Amino acid sequence: MxxxxxxxxxxxxxxxxxxxxxxxxxxxxxxxxxxxxxxxxxxxxxxxxxxxxxxxxxxxxxxxxxxxxxxxxxxxxxxxxxxxxxxxxxxxxxxxxxxxxxxxxxxxxxxxxxxxxxxxxxxxxxxxxxxQGATAWGALRRAAGVRPGDTVFISGAAGGVGSMAGQLARRLGAGRVVGSTGSERKAARLRAELGYDDTIVRGAGPIEQQLRRAAPDGIDVLLDTVGGEQLTAALAVARPDARFALVGALSGQLGGERGAIAPVELDPGLIITRRVALRGFGLYAHPDLPQEWTREFGEGLRDGTLVxxxxxxxxxxxxxxxxxxxxxxxxxxxxxxxx
Ligand SMILES: NC(=O)c1ccc[n+]([C@@H]2O[C@H](COP(=O)([O-])OP(=O)(O)OC[C@H]3O[C@@H](n4cnc5c(N)ncnc54)[C@H](OP(=O)(O)O)[C@@H]3O)[C@@H](O)[C@H]2O)c1
The missing domain is CATH 3.90.180.10 (Medium-chain alcohol dehydrogenases, catalytic domain)
Structure with missing residues (x-):
């Protein structure tokens, strides 16, 4: 050079x-x-x-x-x-x-x-x-432990994390992958190109109602980048022993009202009776993860299984x-x- x-x-x-x-x-x-x-x-x-x-x-x-x-x-x-x-x-x-x-x-x-x-x-x-794929990979593998056959809900599915997470949930064997986004135009691309079976759209009706339609048997895993109403809705449809990986709070960060906070009401009764595990994930706490991710990502990009x-x-x-x-x-x- x-x-x-x-x-x-x-x-x-x-x-x-x-x-x-x-x-x-x-x-x-x-x-x-x-x-x-x-x-x-x-x-x-x-x-x-x-x-x-x-x-x-x-x-x-x-x-x-x-x-x-x-x-x-x-x-x-x-x-x-x-x-x-x-x-x-x-x-x-x-x-x-x-x-x-x-x-x-x-x-x-x-x-x-x-x-x-x-x-x-x-x-x-x-x-x-x-x-941002390392975050998606770490949250799905290490925080939520996605297993073959799981139904996975990814909030903020069209973002830097979410646009990789749908593909990665599939790669880890998820049975059904649902994502949320802000418009039907983006939702169509998520379904056509980025591993999502179904989508829910912010502003197109109550999130919980849309999520029940998209995941009629409930969800096993949540990768949450949005917080607020979407996290509350995910808990409402959680299956027994569901695993939630909390990664971000876009509704507060970009919604503009409460700084980085996405206030949320969670029913402790549901967390207890369905034994839901809520786990925060921070990439900075996994110094070995970028290397593991780069290997996986490189392979996927080269053989065309990831975009x-x-x-x-x-x-x-x-x-x-x-x-x-x-x-x-x-x-x-x-x-x-x-x-
Ligand atoms: N814990 C960690 O280690 C870690 C690492 C990286 C990122 N993060 C966090 O993870 C989250 C996602 O990161 P990212 O890079 O994927 O985000 P991003 O791509 O920067 O997010 C932008 C998207 O957010 C959505 N959005 C805008 N306003 C929103 C609102 N009011 N409610 C919900 N969504 C809204 C928009 O998509 P739609 O129009 O489709 O909704 C927009 O395209 C962020 O909170 C980020 O800080 C955490």
Whole structure:
């Protein structure tokens, strides 16, 4: 690969204002700044592709999260893939493809310990490294323990996690897979391409009623990324010994009313009498999982048994718009920005 030419300045996206309600252009600032000079022990990376995620919407509000919030006046950050330009510590070679957490800027000086080498890696595209599939895989396998024949309900089925989870539930032998989404247009694609037998649509009637129709014999597993009414409905149709993996709270995060919280009423009587296991899942608590997932994902992509649904916007100036479109539910799968 020819050496990357390093310009004097590059662009980064900063948090201009903490976000409440609808995201708008005024919440972001695109700044032109000098390309950072890497210190010994750092790697200068030319970013090629980055992800935007629902968690970033919450990080813009200052509410408490497992990860740090964005700081007004500073660049946002998140997973990105790029190539090494220089590495004064000698731990990396110019031209190597790497993943690291300093997206939202064209060039990044990153501590070597936070940089993961991707060369020789089993995934066929750089974009695939930005999939949320590891979370879906871990939640279904490790938290819920999907078994052959299970009926699985996945809330937020068209999101980065959910668009992989339907396919993965199938791969693990689920007998019936039901997903929820925000529109019939997305529901049709979930059924046609992404492993879902049936779908329920937010806003098209009471969730519990739709879920009873889609899963008439009840559910064995829930992978919940939404919380609120969808979690209550899942409990109402849970079979004995059902396993629920709780992963996210999109209805609170993107519904915009209660920050990251998706308030929910759960009947303890149902949890007890049906022996329902509720288990929170956090990818950060499974450091070995990304490697296991990358192997599985690489095999599936190569033999055509898995697909990676994603939208790709082009140019760092499109990154704020990409996050806005994600919160508006415009896309299916991961939302990525090519830099
Ligand atoms: N625990 C972990 O380790 C972990 C790891 C990764 C992600 N997460 C969490 O998992 C959740 C899902 O992540 P993701 O990347 O799949 O999300 P995502 O793709 O960013 O979610 C975007 C989707 O959310 C849906 N949505 C928008 N407003 C909604 C509302 N009011 N109620 C319900 N859904 C709404 C929209 O789809 P529709 O229009 O189809 O509804 C939209 O396309 C998030 O809460 C995220 O923070 C957790």
């Amino acid at each position: 020819p050496p990357t030419l390093v310009p004097a300045v590059h662009r980064e996206v900063r948090l201009a204002d903490q976000a409440e309600g609808e995201l708008a252009a005024r919440h972001f600032e695109i700044a032109e700044v000098p390309v950072p000079e890497p210190r010994t022990g750092q790697v200068l990376v030319r970013n090629r592709i980055m992800a935007v995620t629902a968690a970033m919407r919450s990080q813009m509000t200052g509410i408490r999260l497992p990860m740090a919030s964005f700081v007004r006046g500073e660049a946002l950050w998140g997973s990105a893939v790029g190539e090494v330009v220089t590495a004064p510590g000698g731990g990396f070679t110019p031209g190597e493809l790497v993943q690291h957490p300093c997206g939202w800027r064209e060039f990044a000086a990153v501590e070597e310990s936070r940089v993961r080498r991707l060369d020789g890696d089993p995934l066929p595209t750089a974009a695939a490294h930005l999939s 990676f649904p994603h939208a790709l916007l082009k140019g760092i100036e499109q990154a704020p718009q990409a996050l806005r479109e994600l919160t508006q539910g415009r896309h299916i799968g991961a939302v990525l920005v090519e830099l």
